[in-house]
Amino acid sequence: xxxxxxxxxxxxxxxxxxxINCTYQTSGFYGLSWYxxxxxxxxxxxxxxxxxxxxETGRFSSFLSRSDSYGYLLLQELQMKDSASYFCAVRASGxxxxxxxxxxxxxxxxx
Amino acid sequence: xxxxxxxxxxxxxxxxxxxxxxxxxxxFQATTMFWYRQFPKQSLMLMATSNEGSKATYEQGVEKDKFxxxxxxxxxxxxxxxxxxxxxxxxxxxxxxxTGRLAKNIQYFGAGTRLSVL
Numbered sequence: 001x002x003x004x005x006x007x008x009x010x011x012x013x014x015x016x017x018x019x020i021n022c023t024y025q026t027s028g029f030y031g032l033s034w035y036x037x038x039x040x041x042x043x044x045x046x047x048x049x050x051x052x053x054x055x056e057t058g059r060f061s062s063f064l065s066r067s068d069s070y071g072y073l074l075l076q077e078l079q080m081k082d083s084a085s086y087f088c089a090v091r092a093s094g095x096x097x098x099x100x101x102x103x104x105x106x107x108x109x110x111x
Numbered sequence: 112x113x114x115x116x117x118x119x120x121x122x123x124x125x126x127x128x129x130x131x132x133x134x135x136x137x138x139f140q141a142t143t144m145f146w147y148r149q150f151p152k153q154s155l156m157l158m159a160t161s162n163e164g165s166k167a168t169y170e171q172g173v174e175k176d177k178f179x180x181x182x183x184x185x186x187x188x189x190x191x192x193x194x195x196x197x198x199x200x201x202x203x204x205x206x207x208x209x210t211g212r213l214a215k216n217i218q219y220f221g222a223g224t225r226l227s228v229l
Contacts, residue, residue, distance in 0.1 A: 033216035033217065043220050
């Protein structure tokens, strides 16, 4: 099966940088992705890493280390609107296309 | 592109009744759609994988007869909660992905349906 662990809550100051970690255990690995979900809303895709290293998309960057089964999402120049829950996710092996989500991290950005 | 529409967004029903939720891919075809359930402040739990033209694949612990899934076309999947009870109250979300994007774990989600069973 799959399991993904994240810190439950993170608080950071507006304008700062915050890192949200994700450690995973999977049977087969097809890349790590990140989603953002505001309260009451639907998850939206942020980034995807299939290979080791850093992927940058604007203020958001995502890192992957397959040997450590670890990744993180880096948010720079935090804005109040970044307050949301962030989920890491992996795709299962065995021919299924389903995606398993992590436990989620609630980010609160404060002034 | 890649818009997924989900209806209704909110439904309140009496215990024992059935509720149908629709999930549509508006600008792409989706042979596979996914149904999730999310409790407050928790993660998304996959309930089932909906396959166009064939039976859905349910996750362990999900009752097939209670959560009926129909994927009759390449753009529509429905989830019917039969004989709903208060413990079925939750946020249900569907997702789908255009061919090629699923390989990058990119899923597009509907807005979700908040079900309250009285």
